[in-house]
Amino acid sequence: MNKNISSQTLQRLPVYLNYLISLPEKIKSGNISATAIADALQLNNVQVRKDLASVSQGGRPRTGYVTAELISDIQSFLGFKNRDGVIVAGVGNFGKAMMCSDSFSDYGFDVICGFDCNENIVGTSINRIPVLDISEMKNFCLNRNIRIGIITVPEKHAQEVCNMMTDSGIKYILNFASVHLNVPKGVTVHNENISLTLAMISRCNFSENRT
Amino acid sequence: MNKNISSQTLQRLPVYLNYLISLPEKIKSGNISATAIADALQLNNVQVRKDLASVSQGGRPRTGYVTAELISDIQSFLGFKNRDGVIVAGVGNFGKAMMCSDSFSDYGFDVICGFDCNENIVGTSINRIPVLDISEMKNFCLNRNIRIGIITVPEKHAQEVCNMMTDSGIKYILNFASVHLNVPKGVTVHNENISLTLAMISRCNFSENRT
DNA sequence: TAGATTGTTAATCGATTAACAATC
DNA sequence: TAGATTGTTAATCGATTAACAATC
Numbered sequence: 001m002n003k004n005i006s007s008q009t010l011q012r013l014p015v016y017l018n019y020l021i022s023l024p025e026k027i028k029s030g031n032i033s034a035t036a037i038a039d040a041l042q043l044n045n046v047q048v049r050k051d052l053a054s055v056s057q058g059g060r061p062r063t064g065y066v067t068a069e070l071i072s073d074i075q076s077f078l079g080f081k082n083r084d085g086v087i088v089a090g091v092g093n094f095g096k097a098m099m100c101s102d103s104f105s106d107y108g109f110d111v112i113c114g115f116d117c118n119e120n121i122v123g124t125s126i127n128r129i130p131v132l133d134i135s136e137m138k139n140f141c142l143n144r145n146i147r148i149g150i151i152t153v154p155e156k157h158a159q160e161v162c163n164m165m166t167d168s169g170i171k172y173i174l175n176f177a178s179v180h181l182n183v184p185k186g187v188t189v190h191n192e193n194i195s196l197t198l199a200m201i202s203r204c205n206f207s208e209n210r211t
Numbered sequence: 212m213n214k215n216i217s218s219q220t221l222q223r224l225p226v227y228l229n230y231l232i233s234l235p236e237k238i239k240s241g242n243i244s245a246t247a248i249a250d251a252l253q254l255n256n257v258q259v260r261k262d263l264a265s266v267s268q269g270g271r272p273r274t275g276y277v278t279a280e281l282i283s284d285i286q287s288f289l290g291f292k293n294r295d296g297v298i299v300a301g302v303g304n305f306g307k308a309m310m311c312s313d314s315f316s317d318y319g320f321d322v323i324c325g326f327d328c329n330e331n332i333v334g335t336s337i338n339r340i341p342v343l344d345i346s347e348m349k350n351f352c353l354n355r356n357i358r359i360g361i362i363t364v365p366e367k368h369a370q371e372v373c374n375m376m377t378d379s380g381i382k383y384i385l386n387f388a389s390v391h392l393n394v395p396k397g398v399t400v401h402n403e404n405i406s407l408t409l410a411m412i413s414r415c416n417f418s419e420n421r422t
Numbered sequence: 423t424a425g426a427t428t429g430t431t432a433a434t435c436g437a438t439t440a441a442c443a444a445t446c
Numbered sequence: 447t448a449g450a451t452t453g454t455t456a457a458t459c460g461a462t463t464a465a466c467a468a469t470c
Contacts, residue, residue: 005415006460006461007417008461008462009461010411010415010417011417014404014407018391022391033426033427033428034427034428035426035427044462044463044464045427046429046462046463046464047461047462047463049427049428049429050429050430050461050462053428053429058428058429059427059428059429060427060428060469060470061426061427061428061429061468061469061470062425062426062427062428062469062470063426063427063428063470064426064427064428065428078410078411078414078415079410079413079414079415080410082414084413086409092308092311093304093305093307093308093311094304094305094308096304097303097304097305097308097363098405100303100304101405101406103366103389103404103405103406104405104406104409106389106406107406107407107409107410108410109406109409109410147413148409148413150409152308155314171413172409172412172413174405174408174409174412178314178317180229180233188412188413188418190408190412190418192403192405192408193225193314194309194312194314194315194385194403195312195314195315195317195318195320196225196318197385197401197403198297198315198318198320198359198361198383198385199289199290199291199318199319199320200221200289201383201385201399201401202290202295202358202359202382202383202399203289203290203293204216204221204288204289204290206218206221206222207399207401217436217437219437219438220437244450244451244452245451245452246450246451255438255439255440256439256451257438257439257440257453258437258438258439260451260452260453261437261438261453264452264453269452269453270451270452270453271445271446271451271452272444272445272446272450272451272452272453273445273446273449273450273451273452274446274450274451274452275450275451275452276452425470426469426470427468427469427470428467428468428469428470429466429467429468429469430465430466430467430468431464431465431466431467432463432464432465432466433462433463433464433465434461434462434463434464435460435461435462435463436459436460436461436462437458437459437460437461438457438458438459438460439456439457439458439459440455440456440457440458441454441455441456441457442453442454442455442456443452443453443454443455444451444452444453444454445450445451445452445453446449446450446451446452
């Protein structure tokens with residue numbers, strides 16, 4: 001849930017977090033000032049302080065913030081301490097990559113099932129995660145209250161699979177098929193278009209501070 | 212190259228493009244007004260007009276824009292009519308997915324080589340794209356003037372591979388390893404952190420209008 | 423105490439929106 | 447001509463930055 005934070009601030013929080021985590025143990029177990037963070041990340045120090053103010057209890061004049069607390073506060077705010085089950089539809093190369101990635105776990109996500117219609121794959125398991133027939137999605141998700149799905153099927157099946165997901169009670173969809181998806185109100189789709197990202201960074205001089 | 216366009220405008224252009232392409236043939240071969248686009252995408256019509264003004268020759272009062280021209284102008288601006296060779300480092304599930312994706316081509320990108328150090332893979336080809344030993348990267352890229360690389364290796368090797376890329380003259384790096392990469396000045400890294408994206412959309416109510 | 427750092431209030435800057443004249 | 451749509455100039459809104467008092 002967004003707690004009245006501007007979208008710009010929200011995008012900077014992970015940058016701070018990443019920086020704080022990368023700090024040497026000495027600082028990590030001590031304090032850090034907003035000024036130091038701002039200098040390191042080449043941001044304005046007031047901006048950093050305002051951003052941090054929106055998620056943390058606040059720092060102390062002269063000493064700054066307790067680094068560990070700050071890390072913890074940002075993580076809480078971004079929800080990394082929650083845990084959510086995630087399903088993957090389409091167990092091709094992309095889908096397998098999702099199921100094998102071990103970075104999801106750090107962010108509180110557990111990929112708990114893959115779905116496909118290829119009978120050579122259905123019934124197997126990948127990285128100890130089962131692959132079920134796509135017809136079982138609805139039952140599986142409703143029973144477990146799954147809210148999050150990743151679509152890694154070919155373009156031509158994406159909308160169909162998307163419908164199955166919304167029908168299964170899924171509310172947040174990360175779509176890797178480069179096709180626009182229509183969803184009912186109350187469902188969020190995020191289209192991850194890798195080609196477009198490549199075009200933006202290499203040809204349009206576009207850069208966000210995302211990490 | 213960014214032609215003095217605000218980053219917000221730049222992010223909206225692909226949204227317009229996507230919408231225009233999805234239009235029925237009748238409109239696609241005729242005209243469309245900024246107002247109609249704005250209504251459909253739930254944006255302010257002046258904003259749409261300003262955005263379009265920055266990339267197109269302009270529309271006509273009463274009739275609007277020639278749809279086909281508008282599509283073409285946005286595509287040109289975003290550089291989809293250029294062609295760039297792209298290399299992929301790390302031919303695991305993720306890397307294979309990149310090499311097999313047919314959507315790159317629409318955006319003017321050609322994945323022309325994969326690199327790995329696993330001798331079971333090196334020498335094979337995937338989707339007709341060769342996989343070479345990673346030690347051959349520098350030669351390969353310098354000879355062909357490759358500017359763009361995708362990193363899909365495990366976290367622990369990401370920085371090392373990143374160094375090889377910059378050493379090979381690569382200027383734009385799309386990084387799928389969820390670890391921060393240090394690069395020399397003049398090189399752009401874009402970190403694609405899927406877990407973070409998932410966290411932002413499902414827990415922070417974050418949504419961009421990217422497509 | 424003196425100085426570093428905090429959080430807040432005011433000023434600036436840029437993007438969005440509103441109003442409107444120009445055009446086909 | 448009348449009306450829809452364009453592009454522009456002015457007003458509004460929100461985010462960033464500057465100035466500063468409060469605190470340890």
